[in-house]
Amino acid sequence: MSVTHQPGQPPQKQEATWMPLVDTIPGCPPGLEYLTQLDQILIEQQVDLIEVLLSWECNNKYRVMNSMNQQCYYAAEKTDSLMRLCCGSDRGFKIHVVDNSGKEVLRIRRDFKCCGGCCWCADADCAAHEVIVETPEGEPLGYVRQLPSKWKGHYGILDSSRNQMMEIWGPCCGCQGLCCRADVEFPVRSMQDGNIVSKISKQWGGVARELFTDSEKFSVTFPQDLDVKVKATLMGAVFLIHFMYYEQEESHNS
Template sequence: MTDSGSVEVKQPPASNNGQQWMAMPQLNGGASGVPPGLEYLAQIDQLVIHQQIELFEALSGIECKNRYVIKNTLGQQVYYAYEESSFCHRCWCGAGRGFVMHIVDNQYQEVMRLVRPFKCCAGCCWCADAACCSYEINIESPPGQVIGSVRQIGSKWKPMYEILDDSRATVLRIGGPCCPCQTICCTADVDFKIKGSDGVTDVGKVSKQWGGFFREVITQADNFSCTFPMDMDVRMKATLLGASFLIDYMYFEKENNN
């Protein structure tokens, strides 16, 4: 299992899709207190996350490490994300595996690191208030410094999450539908609504988008969007990006290999 903080960062494979990258904002991240590399988020109110199709995985059924292109609403690439996890965990634990997700900018500098620890008994919403039964992901920027986390919380049926800041205080909440799934007969977006800490005020949403028959049925490559206020703190925007990945793995990463 890949351990938090123990993963050696490697040069990620190039995103060879000819994608135009978003220009670096003219902000002094260090001087303004913004973690380096998160300056992009100050000018964004939505991130679009495209998982890259792994042909070997689609043909063989063997789970590969996931890779993602993260764009703004203009279609410009903002970040590139790639997973680090063990082969055994991918094969035997499937979507429940622990992983480290490295997120790099257009200079291939790692600006964020998402760490999801492996928990063998986690996932059930009825007992998610217990730490050992609650899936969680920590967001680090720069790598090694936690700026926020996302934690599954207990509920009767619907997926529920808390968005925590670096002091573990609850800042936002996310609630999903009773049946967070898509099929060829139900292709509408699946929305996980982001609300204030009161659980009532609408703030934004994480949406699983229908990617078409081939992408959804033949592959495991998902499309997501994460929408939030433009003036939200960039650390919270980064944490909501982490929430998108946690939701993807919990509800939309197929478990054909289990």
Template sequence: MATTHQPGSSMKDLGWMESPGKISGLPSGLEYLAEIDQLLIHQQIEIFEALTNIDTKNRYAVRNTMGQQVYFVHEESDFWMRICCQSERGYLLHIVDNFGQEVIRVERPFKWCAGCCWFANADCCAWEVNVESPPGNIIGRVRQNQSPWKPYFDIIDASGNSVLKIRGPCCACQEICCRSDVEFNVLSADEGSEVGKISKQWGGLVREWMTAADNFGVSFPRDMDAKVKALMLAAAFLVDYMYFEMDYHVS
């Protein structure tokens, strides 16, 4: 698994997806996304966090539909920010491939008053993540948009153009009485058609009630630009922190 992976380890032993080879014009590491139409994100359960209610750094395994690991994701954040701000903390997510090379970096700047959808037209009140691939090269960002109630997001490319819209449900939560998957629909820029989906999957009563370790599915057209697929992956993490990275129900 990713927790024991070292650069240069055998992909076969670890169940990693084999690299399809370099693709001209595509940042190294994004070629894994070129030929797939779905990603499955599994957040790792942190026993210390479950027992103490103290937020630890999140870690995720990103797999394809065959169960092969595509990426491993680990969070970089300040300890006191995790204690004081919890799910509203700023963070860096380092997304590495099967050779331990960081291929995508996702940054969410901390904002004092971000989160409320009513005021998300103002930059200071909108959550957003900046996405780089490779680190240092901006390929786009995901930004919360103003809405009367439902979660709205824009996926924006490196030129500042909105290329996709995300529309979430009125109630983006999962509790004992709400056990179905929570779906965020991904629409074309003109909102004329649905092109993908980000789904928070129901993890079972014990997992949902005792931990904040979440499972997501991200689907998109196979022929979508791999950079935009990477932005959708980053959007899934933003959705996780905003709506599902909550305090545990046990003390």
């Protein structure tokens, strides 16, 4: 699918099926009303022919859909070429999330940390990768922070005051291939009682998609009545997991 986009403008692409408009809801951050209707979102990275043909890392682009494959948002990374080339999957980034009218409703950003990513040292601010999920005006809605571990991916879901609400333990290896075609799951547990309240899954995309492109597809399931700010933060967790588990493989392949 051919896609071009600049933040603040609607994406130009082939005709898509749009999720019906949702009325303004008191107390809900503007533009996130779609999330109040959903108990699952699908996030699909778009294939970029330049990357496929030339192995040149481009800004990532994603479609965000509901369970009926109706598009509700479009997300586009904005990172300069030098940062992508030199820092690969460890780069700092901003992902602008726009609604179907092209209006920016959410921003997900990660600051660059030259020592970031080491799971053994993630209790130190200089080593822990973190994404901030915020409104276009810069008001934080939540944070997703890498937490210390021996070897598995470990992340905390924090509210706007940095109180940890949930945690995610990922697998040792998130690889998928000819011998491993199952979805890779990242369960999200409540810090209050330890129960699973959400689940992020890296979906198996088929042999051709997995071996010959760097286009990934994720799903996030959660209770429909979950706070919309927490849903938005879980969306941010998908992007952090994508960069730390799968963008790293893509950068090494390039």
